[in-house]
Amino acid sequence: MIHGTIPDIFKKIINEEAPEHFGEVFLQLANIMGPANDNESINKDIPAGWTYFGQFVDHDLTFEREFGMNSRTPIFDLDSLYGQGPNSTKHNHLFEGNEGHETFKIGSLGTPQNKTGDLFRDENFVAQIPDPRNDENIIIASLQLLFQKFHNLLITNHGFNFNQAKQAVVWHYQSIVRTDFLPRIVGSTKIEEIKQNGLKVFNPTQISEVFMPTEYSGACFRFGHSMVRERYSFNSNFNDFRSFPALFFDFPNGRPIEGGHQITIPWTLQGNGESLLRFFDPTILDPLRDANNLSGSINTQLSKILFNLEIERGQNNILAHRNLITGQQLKLANGQQVAAFLRNADVTVTELTSTEILSGGAPLAIQSNTPLWYYVLKEAELQHNGKHLGDVGGTIVAETIIGLLNADPLSVVNRTDDWPIKLGNPDNNDVTMIDIINFVDVG
Secondary structure (H helix, E strand, O other): OOOOOOOOEEEOOOOOOOOOOOOOHHHHHHHOOOOOOOOOOEEEEEEOHHHHHHHHHHHHHOOEEEOOEEOOOOOOOOHHHHOOOOOOOOOHHHEEOOOOOOEEOEEOOOOOOOOOOEEOEOOOOOEOOOOHHHHOOHHHHHHHHHHHHHHHHHHHOOOOOHHHHHHHHHHHHHHHHHHHHHHHHHOHHHHHHHHHHOOOOOOOOOHHHOOEEHHHHHOHHHHHHHHOOOEEOOEOOEOOEEOOOOOOOOOOOOOOOOOOOOOOHHHOOOOOOOOOHHHHOHHHOOOOOOOOOEEEOOOOOOOHHHHOOOOOOOOOOOHHHHHHHHHHHOOOOOHHHHHHHHHHOOOOOOOOOHHHHHOOOOOHHHOOOOOHHHHHHHHHHHHHOOOOOOHHHHHHHHHHHHHHHHHOOOOHHHOOOOOOOOOOOOOOOOOOHHHHHHHHHHO
16 A cells, blocks of 8 residues: 655644643652552443553554654554565565465464464564564554454455455554544544534645644543553453553563563463453453453553553653653643634633642642643543543544544545455444454454
């Protein structure tokens, strides 16, 4: 799929900059952002898998190789999965098979280590994938493997060539983003509002106008950090299992050597009933023995594991503090400035009051100069009880995702060709994650 020239920059939608915070303000704010009570901060409307699908989406759209420059194409083309493809010198080692019918190499497949497979790894157990971040926890690694297997099945079991399989995988993925993921995180009312009134603040009309909004990548889409929970039911071997600071690769037989990972058979989330389905349809779990596998509420309370990140010695290991600093380094507008901008663009916005901003013990310094990331989390907490994003966060996230899909002439919303294969509802473009998981599990 050729899109021509796509800008590889991060760029602000809102050309304003918040006054800088000095001293201990960010550290004070970060210290009141948890740890969340894992048994109370639960979002019953969103299964836990969507926390990590959101991470998968983020890695498809953004990867800052240097400050202000994006090494991902800011469109939903799964370059984090396919890289530059089997005909490139950079990524041809990720594929195997006859020319034009290449499949992803799968590691450990059929071996005692993991009969259902693992990501293809080098001798040091480092995953050979275009974006190394898609191996930083077992759930996102399993999502990467799931989409690799989806591609491979289309070629081996359905007679597709490489381009047909890639087109089908990308369209299914885009449909999941648009119809299964987005309504969950912004709410159906926001989706209907955009359908009725159109895009107000991010509406590129052609691919050459596309860029990655810094408000989205540097603040609003980081809502997913609050959805991480301390315990999950990974599979029947590890029910109600604690998520260690290493973000789920610090488990028995899971990290064979420093710097590398391996998904071994006790930890597989693929096939044989040990499926990612338990993260996207937690109703299949037995509540008497399993964690409920629901996401955390979208609010200002982060999981305990995000206060002790696995990082290089001497670096900041508190995620909330890192996010707040990043927002200031990016010179983002604050929550109040973004709310005013959206109102002036004829978007319905109810601005948070000073009392609401300071609730929970936030420092006085942020009452009228609230970091955008914190504002978005507080807004979701107060406006929708943490079930989905509020007015400011929901608008930026929804308009960015819809705007990127609309501007891409090859996306599923602009398709002119028939689907090479269509899972899910045959009468529209809707596809669910459960459709993909069941297709791959059945084989």
